[in-house]
Amino acid sequence: MNAPPPLSPLPYHREVRDYFKNEEPALWRWFEAARAKASYAEEARLSLLKSTYRLTPEAHADLYALCGDAAKALGVDAPITLYQGQTGAGSNAALCVVPGEVHIILSGSLASLLSPPEITSVFGHELAHFVFYQIENGEFHLTDLILDAVTREPSAKTAHHETARRVRLHTEIFADRGGAHAAQNLAATVAALVKVKTDFAQVDGLSYLAQADEIFSKSKVNTDARSHPETYIRAHALSLWTKQAENSDAEIRALICDTPEIETLDLISQQQLTFLTRRFFEQLLKPHWLQTDRVLAHAKLFFSDFRAATEIDPTLIDDVSSSKHLLKDYFAYLLLDFAKIDPELEDVPLAHTLRWAEQLGIATHFEKLLTKELGVKTRELTKLKPRINDLLSLAENAR
Numbered sequence: 484m485n486a487p488p489p490l491s492p493l494p495y496h497r498e499v500r501d502y503f504k505n506e507e508p509a510l511w512r513w514f515e516a517a518r519a520k521a522s523y524a525e526e527a528r529l530s531l532l533k534s535t536y537r538l539t540p541e542a543h544a545d546l547y548a549l550c551g552d553a554a555k556a557l558g559v560d561a562p563i564t565l566y567q568g569q570t571g572a573g574s575n576a577a578l579c580v581v582p583g584e585v586h587i588i589l590s591g592s593l594a595s596l597l598s599p600p601e602i603t604s605v606f607g608h609e610l611a612h613f614v615f616y617q618i619e620n621g622e623f624h625l626t627d628l629i630l631d632a633v634t635r636e637p638s639a640k641t642a643h644h645e646t647a648r649r650v651r652l653h654t655e656i657f658a659d660r661g662g663a664h665a666a667q668n669l670a671a672t673v674a675a676l677v678k679v680k681t682d683f684a685q686v687d688g689l690s691y692l693a694q695a696d697e698i699f700s701k702s703k704v705n706t707d708a709r710s711h712p713e714t715y716i717r718a719h720a721l722s723l724w725t726k727q728a729e730n731s732d733a734e735i736r737a738l739i740c741d742t743p744e745i746e747t748l749d750l751i752s753q754q755q756l757t758f759l760t761r762r763f764f765e766q767l768l769k770p771h772w773l774q775t776d777r778v779l780a781h782a783k784l785f786f787s788d789f790r791a792a793t794e795i796d797p798t799l800i801d802d803v804s805s806s807k808h809l810l811k812d813y814f815a816y817l818l819l820d821f822a823k824i825d826p827e828l829e830d831v832p833l834a835h836t837l838r839w840a841e842q843l844g845i846a847t848h849f850e851k852l853l854t855k856e857l858g859v860k861t862r863e864l865t866k867l868k869p870r871i872n873d874l875l876s877l878a879e880n881a882r
Contacts, residue, residue: 490557490611490664492623494732495653495740498751499646500626506754507629514629518621524581531579535566535588549599550587553606553665557614561585567594574682578609580624585613596678600671604662605679611661615654626650646749651710652739656720669725673718680714695719705741712739745813756813759802760785763817765792766799767839772878773832777825800842815840815849823857831878833859834871 492500503511531537540547543565550563563585574591587609597605616624630647633639663672670688677686695715698704704719706712712720716738723731740749748756764782768774768791782789803814818836825832833853840849853859867874 490614490657490660492615492618493653493657493735495649495736495751496623496626496657499630499650500622502750502754503626503629504622510629511625514625514632518625518628524584527579527581527586531564531566531586531588534570535568538565538567538589545599546594546602549603550606550610553603553610554585556665556667557607557610557661559585559610559613561613563587565589573679575679576605576609578612580613580616585610591682593679596682596684597675598671600666600668601675601678604666604668604672604675606662607665608658608662610665611658612654614661615657627654641747642750642753645747646751648709649739649749652706652708652712653735655711656717656735656739659717659721660724663721663725669721672721676714676717691715692718692722695722705738756806759806760817761789762796762799763803763814764789766796767818767821767835769793769795770835770875770879772881773821773828773835775825775828778821778832781820781824803843811845811848814843815845815852818849819852819856822853822859828878830867830870831874834867834874837864837868838871838875 538546546565547563550565554560554563561583564587566586566588568588568590570590572590574593574596576590576593577588579586579588587606593605594602616627627650630643630650633643634647659672659676662675663669666672670692672688673691674686674688677688677691678684691714695718698715699719704716706716711717720731720735720738723734728734740752745756764785768778768782774791779789779791782791818839822833822836837846837849840846850861850864853864854861
């Protein structure tokens with residue numbers, strides 16, 4: 484495989500971290516202080532002793548050597564302890580989070596199922612979780628703690644749960660990269676992923692990569708997984724990363740974050756859509772003739788400090804048109820709000836919103852909504868369309 488790029492949090496991780504630091508500073512500071520006071524290391528160690536069989540370096544030198552190789556590759560110098568889980572769970576591995584210490588629990592027949600390079604990859608995956616929680620003063624760990632606490636609250640919104648889901652999926656992609664970095668063997672890393680999922684010993688990593696490529700070539704792919712992306716997505720993401728493919732992070736983000744419903748937007752998408760909506764209103768209500776008390780009062784129901792734009796926003800149309808949100812419905816309904824908002828303006832706002840719908844490429848859908856929601860007759864629209872330019876020109880010149 485190509486020499487992998489440096490291991491770094493994905494852009495989505497940084498966006499969510501920055502969201503809480505900038506938009507919820509009091510919450511961020513509270514959790515920062517609470518984490519500093521937390522003392523759960525001894526409890527975690529005791530819990531591990533009760534629920535696992537501790538593997539000693541003397542009796543399991545081969546496993547410790549492979550884990551040591553992975554730790555060296557990822558720059559981890561914390562003390563490491565390995566365990567075998569006592570539960571009947573399938574073959575897997577997990578990291579127990581203890582500040583400054585690495586505790587990795589193997590479960591099932593993982594140690595005998597995987598080859599040495601594959602085990603190194605699994606250790607690299609778990610150590611990458613440790614790295615992730617340490618880098619940048621532990622801010623990404625703090626983000627996880629906040630999301631975990633917030634989503635446990637009965638008042639948690641869909642956006643909180645969706646943000647937590649996307650963070651988890653991105654974190655697994657990050658950890659997979661750690662596994663590939665440690666093993667320096669893409670085929671072995673992918674084979675390990677498949678073996679853990681299937682508990683099947685005879686897996687060819689390169690064959691599965693070809694299978695993943697076939698899936699991507701035949702269908703549009705995205706995930707609705709809750710904690711770990713589907714294996715073929717993880718394999719494809721690793722292939723992109725190890726090849727240092729241009730825009731690989733953006734492609735991975737699209738696989739995880741391509742949400743078709745406004746109702747299931749995450750915090751970041753909500754913030755982006757709110758900003759785009761403000762820009763949209765600022766431009767929509769830019770004409771002076773449209774800025775009546777009634778119109779502005781309605782706009783301020785959305786943004787209490789609303790002010791119409793005085794300059795043209797040259798990228799707005801493209802930004803709205805390229806938005807992955809429900810452009811067809813969402814922006815059509817926003818236009819609908821202003822189509823007949825002020826009777827004193829007669830047909831001019833309707834003409835104005837029809838022109839905007841045309842520019843956004845949603846004219847047909849918007850006209851259907853005008854008929855369905857506002858009772859505008861088709862013949863009324865037919866008569867109005869040839870007059871749109873004249874009506875808007877007269878309104879602009881009348882100020």
